[in-house]
Amino acid sequence: MLKTPILAATVGILAIISPLTYASDAPTTPQQQRQLRAQNMMQYYNCLQEKIDAPAFEKMSQDSETLDNNLFQLCSNGQRQQAQALALDYAKKMLASDNFKAMLACTAQFEPNTPGIPDLEKDFDLEQLKQGNICDLQEGLDQD
Numbered sequence: 001m002l003k004t005p006i007l008a009a010t011v012g013i014l015a016i017i018s019p020l021t022y023a024s025d026a027p028t029t030p031q032q033q034r035q036l037r038a039q040n041m042m043q044y045y046n047c048l049q050e051k052i053d054a055p056a057f058e059k060m061s062q063d064s065e066t067l068d069n070n071l072f073q074l075c076s077n078g079q080r081q082q083a084q085a086l087a088l089d090y091a092k093k094m095l096a097s098d099n100f101k102a103m104l105a106c107t108a109q110f111e112p113n114t115p116g117i118p119d120l121e122k123d124f125d126l127e128q129l130k131q132g133n134i135c136d137l138q139e140g141l142d143q144d
Helices: 004-009 030-051 054-076 080-096 098-108 126-131 134-138
Strands: none
Touching: 030 098, 054 080, 054 098, 054 134, 080 098, 080 126, 080 134
16 A cells, blocks of 8 residues: 555665575674665665666655655645545556656565565555555654
């Protein structure tokens, strides 16, 4: 489901991604875990740089932040249907975007459900988004 915190962070946050590893290869100490996260972050960042040009990346980030602010305002004002329609339109636009598809390709290189990295396919699941309302996800979130 499209999640508001993910919207603002869709392209702006370089998440920590664990590569596919065997259990015996898993880092055992906190220092090893931090080193692996830093290495994976760089691999993810490099992938994004290769597949998405900087102006497109910046535009996606700005659009996501604008959307987050608009959704917050609509939900705060009780305009749930308008917020839901806006969220669905945005999700459809993102799913059709070549840059978003490039982001999906970068995340696909790493193990799914890794802490710190949004599961973009799940977060932009139109069927799941249609079953609820984006404003329900806004509850309890503070606006910056």
